[in-house]
Amino acid sequence: MIYEILTTSSMAAIAGSTYFFRNKNSNDHEKIKTIADAAGLKTKEGTIRIYRKVKKKDYTEYIYKIPLGLSFKQFQEHKQLFIDGLNNKSQSDINLKNFKNIDWKGDVIKQVKDIFNNRVKLDKQIEMEYDGMLRFKIYEKGLDTMYPFNEVMLQNKWVVPIGYTYKDLLTHDFEKRPHMIVAGATGFGKSEFLKLLVSVLVKQQPNHLRLHLIDLKGGNELGPFKDMKQCVNFARESKGAKRVLEDIQKDMNRKLDDLFEKGIKDVKRAGQQERDFVFIDESADLDEDSRDIVVDIARRGRSAGYRLIYATQYPTNETLPSQVRANIGARVCFRLETNTQSRAVLDEGGAEELPEIEGRAIFRRVKNHIVQTPYIEEKEIDEIIGPHIRIKAKGGIQC
Ligand SMILES: Nc1ncnc2c1ncn2[C@@H]1O[C@H](COP(=O)(O)OP(=O)(O)OP(=O)(O)O)[C@@H](O)[C@H]1O
Numbered sequence: 001m002i003y004e005i006l007t008t009s010s011m012a013a014i015a016g017s018t019y020f021f022r023n024k025n026s027n028d029h030e031k032i033k034t035i036a037d038a039a040g041l042k043t044k045e046g047t048i049r050i051y052r053k054v055k056k057k058d059y060t061e062y063i064y065k066i067p068l069g070l071s072f073k074q075f076q077e078h079k080q081l082f083i084d085g086l087n088n089k090s091q092s093d094i095n096l097k098n099f100k101n102i103d104w105k106g107d108v109i110k111q112v113k114d115i116f117n118n119r120v121k122l123d124k125q126i127e128m129e130y131d132g133m134l135r136f137k138i139y140e141k142g143l144d145t146m147y148p149f150n151e152v153m154l155q156n157k158w159v160v161p162i163g164y165t166y167k168d169l170l171t172h173d174f175e176k177r178p179h180m181i182v183a184g185a186t187g188f189g190k191s192e193f194l195k196l197l198v199s200v201l202v203k204q205q206p207n208h209l210r211l212h213l214i215d216l217k218g219g220n221e222l223g224p225f226k227d228m229k230q231c232v233n234f235a236r237e238s239k240g241a242k243r244v245l246e247d248i249q250k251d252m253n254r255k256l257d258d259l260f261e262k263g264i265k266d267v268k269r270a271g272q273q274e275r276d277f278v279f280i281d282e283s284a285d286l287d288e289d290s291r292d293i294v295v296d297i298a299r300r301g302r303s304a305g306y307r308l309i310y311a312t313q314y315p316t317n318e319t320l321p322s323q324v325r326a327n328i329g330a331r332v333c334f335r336l337e338t339n340t341q342s343r344a345v346l347d348e349g350g351a352e353e354l355p356e357i358e359g360r361a362i363f364r365r366v367k368n369h370i371v372q373t374p375y376i377e378e379k380e381i382d383e384i385i386g387p388h389i390r391i392k393a394k395g396g397i398q399c
Pocket of ligand 1: 146147
């Protein structure tokens with residue numbers, strides 16, 4: 001017993017001193033300064049000068065004065081150098097808990113060696129801002145690969161969760177931006193994300209939601225929602241999709257005429273609470289006439305209460321016509337295969353460089369954010385939709 005106490009205390013001393021040296025060695029300010037110098041971000045007058053270091057709950061902020069003659073943009077252009085530099089040394093995972101778990105009857109030397117050799121990859125993230133001073137916010141940890149859906153992620157009304165950045169959960173308000181493009185190569189989480197959106201909308205607005213679901217991937221993904229009383233239309237092949245879209249267009253025209261006659265600009269001002277959400281997956285399989293209707297919904301649907309969620313695995317200028325893109329501001333883009341595809345969705349490259357992680361996406365809302373979308377299990381979907389399933393009449397449900 002005494003032997004163990006003595007050994008644990010001496011191990012704790014080793015762990016403590018190693019921790020001290022580790023932190024000393026990983027001085028982020030020194031690294032930032034060294035990287036800035038190495039990147040040529042200095043003038044004859046000198047280099048960046050630290051003004052203040054502030055420790056916050058989620059991050060540490062380093063505030064610098066930059067020498068006259070250098071711009072913030074020049075620092076921003078080297079952001080990746082700073083990220084790589086701050087992460088360029090993995091740490092040993094040395095802590096007291098590991099020492100306490102040592103089996104003293106086993107090979108102690110080997111276990112201690114393993115503790116010292118077990119290295120943890122650094123995953124620091126940075127944010128750079130300028131307000132007369134150059135601010136580096138350093139977050140210790142990047143994104144997890146899985147954020148299981150949880151009711152705390154629910155928002156309110158027509159605001160839905162989109163995904164986590166390394167600092168917070170980003171949301172989207174369909175009242176502010178009515179339509180959304182969702183793109184991504186097969187297997188990276190597009191369909192799961194659509195199911196998350198439908199589930200959240202049903203949960204938050206069961207009495208005001210009207211769903212029009214077009215699932216051209218055989219109906220398997222959106223099929224479970226078709227028996228809900230919120231589902232007005234469901235189609236799983238392109239002819240059916242065309243019929244549904246024609247009906248939507250007629251209804252939209254009728255609602256717009258009605259608003260016009262009353263001299264009211266949109267359904268919101270008319271005090272109408274219902275919203276019609278049109279989900280289309282896979283939009284590349286729509287025929288030309290259907291795509292023309294989609295363009296019309298994207299252009300005029302907003303005032304009539306129509307919201308379009310337009311998903312594709314094959315983003316090209318044909319599947320995402322310029323008129324659709326011009327009218328759809330919000331984009332959620334999972335990993336894509338090529339830079340050209342990325343530009344078809346985001347107007348710039350980047351989606352082809354996302355890590356191959358399911359659920360990892362770029363959310364474009366004014367600027368681009370890398371997010372990990374929440375993952376909702378089938379069981380949780382069933383619980384949400386269960387109370388809304390219609391009792392089947394003889395001959396089945398007609399949506
Ligand atoms: N947000 C997420 N977090 C973690 N894992 C996820 C997430 N979304 C999806 N996955 C995993 O990835 C798998 C594929 O996702 P999904 O079916 O949505 O891909 P997809 O892009 O729609 O592919 P396809 O176009 O072939 O249907 C899921 O079965 C799940 O295991």
